[in-house]
Amino acid sequence: MTGRRSRLRDPGAAQLALTGMPARLFAATPSRLISFTDCPRRYRMTYLDRPAPPKGPPWAHNSVGSAAHTALKQWWDLPRPRRTAAAGGGLLRSCWSGEGFRDTAQSEQWLERTRGWVESYLGTVDPDAEPIGVERHVATRTTRLAISGRVDRIDERDGELVVVDYKTGRHPPGQDDARASLALALYAVATARTLHQPCSLVELHHLPSGVVASWRHDGESLARHTGRAEDTAVDITAATDTMAAGADPDDVFPPVVGPRCGWCDYRQHCPDGAAAASARDPWAALEPLPAG
Numbered sequence: 001m002t003g004r005r006s007r008l009r010d011p012g013a014a015q016l017a018l019t020g021m022p023a024r025l026f027a028a029t030p031s032r033l034i035s036f037t038d039c040p041r042r043y044r045m046t047y048l049d050r051p052a053p054p055k056g057p058p059w060a061h062n063s064v065g066s067a068a069h070t071a072l073k074q075w076w077d078l079p080r081p082r083r084t085a086a087a088g089g090g091l092l093r094s095c096w097s098g099e100g101f102r103d104t105a106q107s108e109q110w111l112e113r114t115r116g117w118v119e120s121y122l123g124t125v126d127p128d129a130e131p132i133g134v135e136r137h138v139a140t141r142t143t144r145l146a147i148s149g150r151v152d153r154i155d156e157r158d159g160e161l162v163v164v165d166y167k168t169g170r171h172p173p174g175q176d177d178a179r180a181s182l183a184l185a186l187y188a189v190a191t192a193r194t195l196h197q198p199c200s201l202v203e204l205h206h207l208p209s210g211v212v213a214s215w216r217h218d219g220e221s222l223a224r225h226t227g228r229a230e231d232t233a234v235d236i237t238a239a240t241d242t243m244a245a246g247a248d249p250d251d252v253f254p255p256v257v258g259p260r261c262g263w264c265d266y267r268q269h270c271p272d273g274a275a276a277a278s279a280r281d282p283w284a285a286l287e288p289l290p291a292g
Contacts, residue, residue: 025146026233030183033232038260040239041273044253045266048240055265060100060107061285064114065168068207069152070095071118072166076134083127085119092118100282110286117168117207124210131164132156132195140186140193144230151187154195161199163187166207170287173204178215185225188217 036043045053071092078087092115101107132154139148153164163184167173178184184202192199200222204213217225243252255261261273262280 025141026144026237027146027148028233028236029149030147030186030229031149033229033236034182036236037232039256039264040253041250041255041270042264042266043236044243044249045269048243048253049249053266053269056268056279057282058099059263059285060102060110060283061169063097063099063101064110064286067092067096068114068118068168069166072122072152073135075122076131080127085122088122089115089119102281102283106283106286114168114207120210121205121207129155132161136191136194138187138190138194140190142226142230145226145233147186147190147229149183149187149190151191154191154199156197157201159198160201161191161195161197163191163199163202164205165203166205168207170208170285172206172209172211173213175213175215178202178204178213179221182225182228184215185217185222186229189222189226 032043032047035046071088074091074095075083075088093111096107096111096114098104098107101110133151134153136151136154137148138151138154139146141147151163152166155162155164165181165184165187181202181204184204188199188202200217202215202217204211206213239252243249255270255272257272257276259277261267261270262277263285264270264273267273267277267279
């Protein structure tokens with residue numbers, strides 16, 4: 001997009017410029033901060049441009065992930081005697097969406113594959129070990145940020161809280177993924193603040209493989225992640241204020257181009273991204289099913 005001025009969706013996100021007044025906290029979710037780091041232009045199109053640019057077609061891998069997350073949430077809502085692995089598979093079927101798949105046959109294949117993941121995973125879960133929270137909203141504040149979001153699951157183990165995040169991508173995560181995740185670190189800080197209990201252990205539960213990648217943060221590592229988040233918030237605020245003052249949006253929110261541009265929802269509105277990578281089919285992220 002070039003030559004078009006953008007209207008702010010949330011003018012209050014910018015810090016107050018009045019002399020003697022305290023800076024307003026930048027309110028954000030971890031995904032909002034990560035969106036800016038990944039690509040400022042995509043951030044602008046997602047959160048600031050009004051009217052918002054139309055997105056491309058839905059992605060099949062998002063349909064898989066959404067259905068799996070919903071089924072695992074609803075499983076904990078079942079009465080204790082009904083919390084079986086097979087019940088989880090039934091819940092998955094009831095919330096399945098065929099959006100993004102090549103055709104009905106592909107959707108049905110992936111429904112069965114994902115049902116197998118969910119049932120296999122639930123076979124390892126103790127139905128009596130009630131989580132402290134499922135899709136629990138948590139929040140915290142720093143001197144610059146008001147962070148909030150929803151955690152897939154919060155467990156309590158040996159007197160401390162554990163942040164659990166479900167994953168359905170094709171690649172199993174490793175310990176480094178759990179350690180480096182800004183979202184998990186911020187969720188740990190927000191969980192401890194919201195529930196008034198220690199929280200330093202974060203886990204990625206990969207449904208396709210059964211891999212659990214974990215990392216135990218200390219005060220230093222959590223402070224480092226929080227500092228990164230605050231620095232990002234400062235950059236977002238500065239860019240938003242500069243654009244509001246009349247600067248060209250495309251200069252203030254430049255693209256970060258590369259292979260991932262082929263997956264971008266706003267690729268059709270970004271000449272730089274369109275030139276960097278070919279458009280991907282909506283089902284392209286799905287690992288090919290074996291023959292038969």
